[in-house]
């Protein structure tokens with residue numbers, strides 16, 4: 001396995017409170033890495049550091065053995081191929097589904113007029129991947145909550161990211177939509193892409209994750225496959241048993 005991102009001894013502090021307190025993890029290409037844990041464990045803060053929203057106090061988050069993302073700007077991180085889908089869908093409702101994906105590809109809607117073949121193909125392929133190709137010309141505001149989640153995935157996919165960060169991708173989705181999202185995330189796995197999923201839905205995580213890290217109070221409590229996670233007494237005590 002080739003590491004995409006190596007998080008080493010990460011510490012994030014808000015005032016005197018340590019939201020992340022010496023956390024380390026290796027995120028590999030070709031895998032879906034899930035980060036689970038109770039509310040307030042530090043999962044979103046971890047994604048914030050990887051995507052440049054929040055600064056680390058100490059430690060490092062190194063991409064491809066070269067770039068320390070904890071010292072890079074949000075723009076540089078996104079341009080370097082690390083893209084994040086936030087928990088709440090934030091699509092542009094008045095724009096069409098396809099226009100939203102053009103925006104996700106980067107550079108704004110003017111890129112559409114530029115009409116470069118590679119761009120067009122990426123936009124179309126992203127819409128097909130998430131199953132929204134037939135809705136491409138509809139205003140995004142007409143999509144259901146689940147479809148908006150998929151549209152956001154298409155928006156980040158359209159830039160062909162090497163690292164995809166998904167923050168609670170099935171929150172608020174129906175059982176059927178969760179099934180579809182699981183199939184979608186599995187289909188996104190590729191040897192030159194690493195996927196990180198933060199999610200509370202254990203059934204979903206079990207379906208998609210190659211590796212699971214359990215976070216608790218800013219630290220890594222346990223790492224392993226779901227069967228081992230479910231059987232670990234500490235994990236049951238702080239998270240699953242609740």
Ligand SMILES: Nc1ncnc2c1ncn2[C@@H]1O[C@H](COP(=O)(O)OP(=O)(O)OP(=O)(O)O)[C@@H](O)[C@H]1O
Nearest residue numbers: 014017018019037038039040041042043044045046
């Ligand atoms: N900007 C901030 N200022 C102060 N405290 C913060 C800030 N951001 C997060 N925190 C605190 O850091 C801790 C970790 O928060 P975080 O959102 O990363 O947890 P989480 O594991 O994602 O939780 P959830 O599952 O509820 O989304 C929480 O106690 C939170 O209140």
